[in-house]
Amino acid sequence: MRLIESTQWINYKNHNTLFVKGYDVLVDTQSLSPIMPLSHGLGHKQITVHDVHVDHDMVFARASYSDYECKNTHWVSAKKLLNHANDQVVHHVLRGVHYLGWDARHQFCSQCGARLEKQKDLFEKKCVQCERLFYPNLAPAIAVAIRRGDSIVLARGPYFPKGQYSVLAGFVDPGESAEAAVHREVKEEVGLEVTNIQYVGTQSWPFPGSFMIAFTADYAGGEICVDGVEIEDAQWFELSDLPDLPVRGSLSRRLIEGL
Ligand SMILES: [Zn+2]
Structure with a gap:
């Protein structure tokens, strides 16, 4: 799992991406698929992408959105989506929602209170002060x-x-x-x-x-x-x-x- 700087997002514009907001995921209104090119979300003015993580051949994008209607995409509960998704999509949704949720909830070290920093190409985060490592909770x-x-x-x-x-x-x-x-x-x-x-x-x-x-x-x-x-x-x-x-x-x- 690798965090990509926003200046580099353009290099990943055609990558298969899952847009996640809390427990909601963005789906294409026509295909009902939650997997779409990164450029699809970046191009919508009502969707704000906060950070982008590359995970093998998938991109997970943490996003937020306004209530403004968009005819091409809409947000659905990730749980509801699991009802009709195939095994591969289920895997990506469970992994993306899990990682981004953990990442959002773990910004600071629980031992000393300093900031946590992502580790290159790894899931874990490291405290910038006491160097304690934190792994996604299961x-x-x-x-x-x-x-x-x-x-x-x-x-x-x-x-x-x-x-x-x-x-x-x-x-x-x-x-x-x-x-x-x-x-x-x-x-x-x-x-x-x-x-x-x-x-x-x-x-x-x-x-x-x-x-x-x-x-x-x-x-x-x-x-x-x-x-x-x-x-x-x-x-x-x-x-x-x-x-x-x-x-x-x-x-x-x-x-x-x-x-
Ligand atoms: Zn610490």
């Missing part, structure tokens, strides 16, 4: 599909889109294994016991900076009991009659559809 978290016959437990938090349910998920605590986190989160969130925990896969998830580790587990006992705060509802759902699920492109969705 907070490990588990996601688990709990099975009992042809049913699974799905839950929803108060911040979920209306009607949407997902597998249980939670961050791994310091000193804890992912498997232990599965047992703890399941017990804390829905009051159940599980057994036969099986690894399924992983995904970096930049909303806001998780590293998801997915498992399946078999129901081993207990009745569903939610706290009404972190989890507002959890139910057993038949695999043939599932509610609205998380976006395609997410590991949670893959976990459910793989059952």
Whole structure:
């Protein structure tokens, strides 16, 4: 990952670029693709490009925008875009949003307060005073599909889109294994016991900076009991009659559809 000086941006004008503003990405209105030449965004007076990073054959551009309408491009939520993007686009969106988000939130050293400086061709940043290195954050978290016959437990938090349910998920605590986190989160969130925990896969998830580790587990006992705060509802759902699920492109969705 290399930060490019603004005087050099013209050299990258034809490079495939992803324009990112927070958790939004710019898409071409006609093709609905978020990948477009750098010149496409630079040429719009309503889009301000703040910095540009080259990542192998891709460019990630941090941008902001006015409310002024543009007929050629528009901004969409990166999560929504994952619903219909192919695997390659999903990869670029997850990587670009993750890196630019971390970069924006990590401008100063948490040890001495001095400015952080980007390192040539590297992800990490270095403190200009105490020289401590900082790497993009990935907070490990588990996601688990709990099975009992042809049913699974799905839950929803108060911040979920209306009607949407997902597998249980939670961050791994310091000193804890992912498997232990599965047992703890399941017990804390829905009051159940599980057994036969099986690894399924992983995904970096930049909303806001998780590293998801997915498992399946078999129901081993207990009745569903939610706290009404972190989890507002959890139910057993038949695999043939599932509610609205998380976006395609997410590991949670893959976990459910793989059952
Ligand atoms: Zn420092």
